[in-house]
Amino acid sequence: MPRGERRAEVLSRLASFPRPDFSFLDPRQAIPRPAPRSSSFAATSTPNPMTAVSRSSSTRSRSASADTGGAKAGARHIAVMDTTLRDGEQTPNVSYTPAEKLQLARMLLVDCEVDRIEMASTRVSAGEREAAQAITKWARKERLIQRIEMLGYTDGKKSVDWICDAGGKVLNLLTKGSERHCVEQLGLTPEQHRTKISETIRYARRKRLTVNVYLEDWSRGVRDSFDYVFAMVQTLRELRVARIYLADTLGVFAPTDVTRYVGLMAATWPAVDFEYHGHNDYGLATSNCLAAIQAGARGVHTSVNGMGERAGNTSLAEIVAATHDHSDARTAIREDRLTALSNMVETFSGKELSANTPIVGRDVYTQTAGIHADGDAKGGLYGTDLAPARFGGARRYALGKLSGKASLDHNLANLGIALSDNDRDLVLARIVELGDKKRIVTPDDLPYVLTDVLKTPEDQLVKVESYHVDVASGQEPRAQVALAYKGNVEKAEASGAGGYDAFMNALKKAAKQLSIEVPVLADYRVRIPPGGRTGALVETTITWVFEKSSQTNRQKTGETFSTLGVDPDQLGAAIIATEKMLNAVITRRPDSRPRANAKNTPRGASRTPRRRGTETKKRASD
Ligand SMILES: [Zn+2]
Numbered sequence: 001m002p003r004g005e006r007r008a009e010v011l012s013r014l015a016s017f018p019r020p021d022f023s024f025l026d027p028r029q030a031i032p033r034p035a036p037r038s039s040s041f042a043a044t045s046t047p048n049p050m051t052a053v054s055r056s057s058s059t060r061s062r063s064a065s066a067d068t069g070g071a072k073a074g075a076r077h078i079a080v081m082d083t084t085l086r087d088g089e090q091t092p093n094v095s096y097t098p099a100e101k102l103q104l105a106r107m108l109l110v111d112c113e114v115d116r117i118e119m120a121s122t123r124v125s126a127g128e129r130e131a132a133q134a135i136t137k138w139a140r141k142e143r144l145i146q147r148i149e150m151l152g153y154t155d156g157k158k159s160v161d162w163i164c165d166a167g168g169k170v171l172n173l174l175t176k177g178s179e180r181h182c183v184e185q186l187g188l189t190p191e192q193h194r195t196k197i198s199e200t201i202r203y204a205r206r207k208r209l210t211v212n213v214y215l216e217d218w219s220r221g222v223r224d225s226f227d228y229v230f231a232m233v234q235t236l237r238e239l240r241v242a243r244i245y246l247a248d249t250l251g252v253f254a255p256t257d258v259t260r261y262v263g264l265m266a267a268t269w270p271a272v273d274f275e276y277h278g279h280n281d282y283g284l285a286t287s288n289c290l291a292a293i294q295a296g297a298r299g300v301h302t303s304v305n306g307m308g309e310r311a312g313n314t315s316l317a318e319i320v321a322a323t324h325d326h327s328d329a330r331t332a333i334r335e336d337r338l339t340a341l342s343n344m345v346e347t348f349s350g351k352e353l354s355a356n357t358p359i360v361g362r363d364v365y366t367q368t369a370g371i372h373a374d375g376d377a378k379g380g381l382y383g384t385d386l387a388p389a390r391f392g393g394a395r396r397y398a399l400g401k402l403s404g405k406a407s408l409d410h411n412l413a414n415l416g417i418a419l420s421d422n423d424r425d426l427v428l429a430r431i432v433e434l435g436d437k438k439r440i441v442t443p444d445d446l447p448y449v450l451t452d453v454l455k456t457p458e459d460q461l462v463k464v465e466s467y468h469v470d471v472a473s474g475q476e477p478r479a480q481v482a483l484a485y486k487g488n489v490e491k492a493e494a495s496g497a498g499g500y501d502a503f504m505n506a507l508k509k510a511a512k513q514l515s516i517e518v519p520v521l522a523d524y525r526v527r528i529p530p531g532g533r534t535g536a537l538v539e540t541t542i543t544w545v546f547e548k549s550s551q552t553n554r555q556k557t558g559e560t561f562s563t564l565g566v567d568p569d570q571l572g573a574a575i576i577a578t579e580k581m582l583n584a585v586i587t588r589r590p591d592s593r594p595r596a597n598a599k600n601t602p603r604g605a606s607r608t609p610r611r612r613g614t615e616t617k618k619r620a621s622d
Pocket residue numbers: 087247249277279
């Protein structure tokens with residue numbers, strides 16, 4: 001296929017290229033619900049002692065399916081209790097509205113199939129109660145009420161009454177797991193504390209609540225005094241609580257500690273459902289959680305994106321992937337929904353995730369080095385079990401200085417585009433040039449770069465050698481331009497209503513010296529790739545019109561054509577588009593030939609936004 005025809009075909013394909021779908025980020029959007037699974041928590045809804053819960057654990061060891069990351073027949077089921085809406089909300093400056101909480105609860109329980117969620121602290125605020133009521137109302141209708149938990153305190157009837165009022169059925173009772181916290185913070189002897197715990201639990205049971213118990217600061221408690229912890233657990237067993245939560249509240253454990261002390265707990269009370277609640281102060285939360293599973297914990301506590309106080313909690317995505325790939329256990333979580341869930345929490349919380357966050361970070365499936373892209377093309381040589389499709393992502397190949405032809409080919413193939421070797425080299429050269437400006441060129445930018453390169457006349461005759469634009473508040477914008485054509489360089493200077501207007505006025509002067517006719521600017525449009533990154537490329541399309549006076553009716557008629565520029569800077573993009581216009585005027589090539597009688601209403605022409613402050617741009621001649 002001749003180069004010109006291929007270009008035309010590629011350009012028409014780019015014009016219809018679909019934009020990425022970000023609608024899942026819209027909190028008003030209803031979350032599509034997967035078909036209900038056969039196993040239901042309704043079967044385990046009796047507020048019942050450990051015996052019932054142990055049975056439920058074994059009956060819930062679902063056969064692993066493809067969407068939870070591959071088959072492990074007969075694997076031990078690990079319950080996941082996600083506390084994004086309670087512990088996760090203790091992240092500084094994070095507060096979810098009741099509507100956001102409901103949306104996240106649905107996504108966690110229904111979409112991702114997390115076993116249980118903790119969604120409120122009792123007695124916090126009226127807003128908290130409102131959110132709790134909305135969620136419990138929904139959960140009752142969906143028969144998920146036993147999977148909604150709320151944190152309460154050893155305060156006699158208060159927390160229990162609050163939960164009942166909010167429509168809840170499960171109390172997660174916060175108790176002291178270390179003697180130091182008991183004595184120094186509460187000012188109670190261990191016996192007094194156990195008495196208060198018994199009172200609250202007995203009242204909760206009268207109110208038909210299921211009771212789980214947190215042993216706060218258990219990690220230091222079990223290390224300092226196993227006798228204290230032993231007495232606590234014996235009491236809780238007698239009170240027939242459903243589960244006991246072993247909290248490393250301050251994130252002080254390392255995996256070897258977890259192996260030792262969770263192992264000790266599981267060996268001492270083999271019938272008790274212990275769940276591990278870790279914090280990430282040493283960056284060890286995922287490792288610790290994995291160690292807890294291997295040491296006999298039957299469940300783990302997580303938060304989406306590891307949100308939580310200080311260094312946060314155990315990341316849901318990380319522990320799910322690690323459990324599936326590094327233990328003989330399974331969770332019920334749908335891995336393929338984890339990225340969407342992470343995005344939603346990122347949006348609602350306003351806490352941006354680092355791009356290199358494992359499993360769900362923006363860059364973790366992006367190959368930067370060309371040699372990796374090349375290896376992927378030759379039989380997945382650089383692939384691991386962390387296949388992006390598992391987590392609802394896709395392998396991406398970065399475009400930049402290091403990327404090379406193989407990365408570009410992967411991205412072109414994703415767009416369904418085949419270029420001539422010559423054009424491919426031009427695109428690659430432009431990507432490297434943009435990369436040198438320290439801009440990240442992403443696959444989202446590629447359609448813009450392609451359009452830019454393919455719309456550049458093959459032989460550039462006129463060149464904007466350099467320009468200098470000054471825009472400052474309270475001063476008239478000024479511009480200097482040096483224009484080169486056929487070995488001559490003409491320099492000119494002018495002012496204007498805006499930075500680009502001043503540039504155009506200077507350009508017209510220089511062009512006149514070179515006998516180049518400059519058409520009138522009719523339309524000026526700016527677009528950035530979806531996603532709204534500040535480092536994104538800017539695409540500027542300018543429509544020009546050659547005005548001709550008709551001798552018969554003295555009306556002006558025009559021939560219009562458009563040129564396009566792509567650059568990290570808006571003014572830079574406009575100047576590239578202008579340079580292309582000059583070349584189109586000179587060459588009148590088929591792909592830039594003026595279209596006769598095209599209707600185009602001038603609107604907003606040359607209305608370049610006037611910026612505050614001083615702006616000076618220089619473009620090195622290339
Ligand atoms: Zn915590």
